[in-house]
Amino acid sequence: MSHWIIFPILLPALMAPILLMSARFDMVLARIFSLATCVALLGVAIRLLVAASDGAVLTYDLGNWPAPFGIVLVLDRLSALMLVLTAVLALLVLLFAIDGDDARGRHFHALYQFQLMGINGAFLTGDFFNLFVFFEVLLIASYGLMVHGGGTNRLKAGVQYVIINLVGSSLFLIAVSMIYSVTGTLNMADLARKVPQVAAGDQALLQMGALLLLLVFSIKAAMVPVHFWLPGTYARAPAPVAALFAIMTKVGAYCIIRLYILAFGADAGDASWLAAPWLLPAALFTLTMGALGVLAARHLGQLAAFAVIASMGVLLATVALFTPASLAAALYYLLHSTLAGATLFLITDLVASRRPGHADALSVAPRFSHLALLAGAFFIAAIAMSGMPPLxxxxxKLLILDAARSHPTAIGFWAMILGTSLLIIIGFGRAGSTLFWKSTGEPDSFPDMPRRNTLSWVSIFALLACTVLLTLFAGPLTRYLDATAAQVFDTGRYTDAVLLPLPQFLDGAEPP
Amino acid sequence: MEFLVASAIGVMAAAGIYLVLRARTYPVVLGLALLTYATNAFIFVSGRLAINAPPIIRDGVTVYTDPLPQALVLTAIVISFGMTAVIVVLSLRSYLESDSDQVDGKPEEIHNENIESIPDGSQGKTTP
Known part of the structure; x- marks a missing residue:
């Protein structure tokens, strides 16, 4: 069993060089290999989900070094869930990309696999310097994917995206070394044991480091005031890349959930619940900015990007309540918002490619081909994204409102969530009626599309079907998520599982 | 020595942040490089400053320096070197495509008073 844990990292890491070397001139071969890898990744992820579903915390010591000394991979319910989400999204988005977008530049599939390797690694690792390395792997692949296909606007957005992430990486390293200088460990489980023992004089350094790390994760999660990179990046990236990036903001959210409950949670002494007073206001502010952005957007791509920001606001505000119930609700919303956000970017691309001259601008234009089908898909995606019944x-949002009921700030929280939902509904309603409804009354029409885009449709409707499945199986899913949240809050079990194999005689010989 | 090292890191980081906030890509790239130098030095000293102390266990030695930050800083140097190369290539490509080296990419702002000192973008496009 144990070797399965490293497969989600190993598989794309092996396939990417093969794609780079053997299949660089043969697009058909590259597509087959890439697709096969994504199917295999989904299989492995489901295998791991089954293995983790009994509540065990499984570990994999890289190089067989015991936990605090070597790097360890940790699989629990939360990381298995994130792996499955990544695999589902990667497979469906790849179907869309195979439909032509991957041929617009070089090495799309190799970069795609490297990106998946970085994302899977970030979800699995139990060591936060290793987390930095996987962040860099996923970022450097995302730089390549972001400018895939080229174009002036895309390159400019790409430069800004790379600059803000390089600054973020520097902050990450500074934060890691601040925490290391006080605790002398890089292992998350070991950190959870050492944080309560940190002397009062070193608390300032420790908490400063932890909050800098929160800032870094907030940059990844696009939280206000460090969200500026997201609208430009997502709206200008190629559609399948923007759709895949929907999981990247969730990597930031995952790291916040993991580290600030495990190491800076209930047992952390002076540093307990360190993130909560900063996270909640920032997340609610993010939600407001996202909703206003949805209302003000002039392009469908921008609208989708701001809807993603708003959904990150909802997600992180719910995480910031730091109760098991709120975490379970937040995880459900995480699954939903990743899939719905990705669908919106794919729909945007199909709309833009059918309206030459207008692209994805929210303007009344002549009728375009497949108008009714696209309008239907947009309608479903918009209902899902804005949080209207029945999807x-x-x-x-219902789970989130229920989880927040007993919190001291419940009334304000409810007002924010419901008020911004209204703004988002108005924004989506306006966009949909301009793009689709008013355009049906136009006398002219754009020429029909020569290409049929079968796979693109499959991809979009499969993503929408996932949203429907999330709705239909909400009962079993929320039971699983409740167990997941309980496991995340049971930090003693996590640290015991990661650190227990340590032989007793090594206890006194830890590095300084 | 602590003061010297700390102030050197501080000055480097401050200069890096100042340059990162500039409007043109070239100073920004330099600023990112300075910022990563400051970061690397910071990682190195996070294991505390110790002089003439070995990092690996030896007979008859009682004072050691922490070897882990030295390993971490190697990783960080390699990654930041690669990332700097990426941003150089990307900003060069962006400059050649848009005739503008502004980070926010507004071409009209190039034509300010000292227009003589700015190379003509169209030449840059044909040379490589």
Whole structure:
């Protein structure tokens, strides 16, 4: 069993060089290999989900070095869930990319696999310097994917995206070394044991480091005031890349959930619940900015990007309540918002490619081909994203409102979530009626599309079907998520599972 | 020595942040490089400053320096070197495509008073 844990990292890491070397001139071969890897990744992820579903925390010591000395991979319910989400999204988005976008530049599939390797690694690792390395792997692949296909606007957005992430990486390293200088460990489980023992004089350094790390994760999660990179990046990236990037913001959210409950949670002494007073206001502010952005957007791509920011606001505000119930609700919303956000970017691309001259601008234009089908897909995605019944967005927000009921700030929290939902509904309603409804009354029409885009449709409707499945199986899923949240809060079990194999005689010989 | 090292890191980081906030890509790239130098030095000293102390266990030695930050800083140097190369290539490509080296990419702002000192973008496009 144990070797399965490293497969989600190993498989793309092996396939990417093969794609780079053997399949660089043969697009058909590259597509087959890439698709096969994604299917295999989904299989492995489901295998790991089954293995983790009994509540065990499974570990994999790289190089067989015991936990605090070597790097360890940790699989629990939360990381298995994130792996499955990544694999589902990667497979469906790849179907869209195979439909032509991957041929617009070189090495799309190799970069795609490296990106998946970085994302899977970030979800699995139990060591936060290793987390930095996987962040860099996923970022450097994302730089390549971001400018895939080229174009002036895309390159400019790409430069800004790379600059803000390089600054973020420097902050990450500074934060890691601040925490290391006080605790002398890089292992998350070991950190959870050492944080309560940190002397009062070193608390300032420790908490400063931890909050800098929160800032870094907030940059990844696009939280206000460090969200500026997201609208430009997502709206200008190629559609399949923007859709895949929907999981990247969730990597930031995952790291916040993991580290600030495990190491800076209930047992952390002076540093307990360190993130909560900063995270909640920032997340609610993010939600407001996202909703206003949805209302003000002039392009469908921008609208989707701001909807993603708003969904990150909802997600992180719910995480910031730091109760098991709120975490379970937040995880449900995380699954939903990743899939719904990705769908919106793919729909945007199909709309833009059918309206030459207008692209994805929210303007009344002549009728375009497949108008009714696209309008239907947009309608479903918009219902999901804005949180209206009957789809998963509604259930997600319902769970969130229910989880926040006993919190001291419940009334303000409810008002914010419901008020911004109204703004988002108005924004989506306006966009949909301009793009689709008013355009049906136009006398002219754009020429029909020569290409049929079968796979693109499969991809979009499969993503929408996932949203429907999230709704239909909300009962079993929320039971699983409740167990997941309980496991995340049971930090003693996590640290015991990671650190227990340590032989007793090594206890006194830890590095300084 | 602590003061010297700390102030050197501080000055480097401050200069890096100042340059990162500039409007043109070239100073920004230099600023990122300075910022990563400051970061690397910071990682190195996070294991505390110790002089003439070995990092690996030896007979008859009681004072050691922490070897882990030295390993971490190697990783960080390699990654930041690669990332600097990426941003150089990307900003060069962006400059050649848009005739503008502004980070926010507004071409009209190039034509300010000292227009003589700015190379003509169209030449840059044909040379490589």
């Amino acid at each position: 998963s967005g509604f259930i997600g």
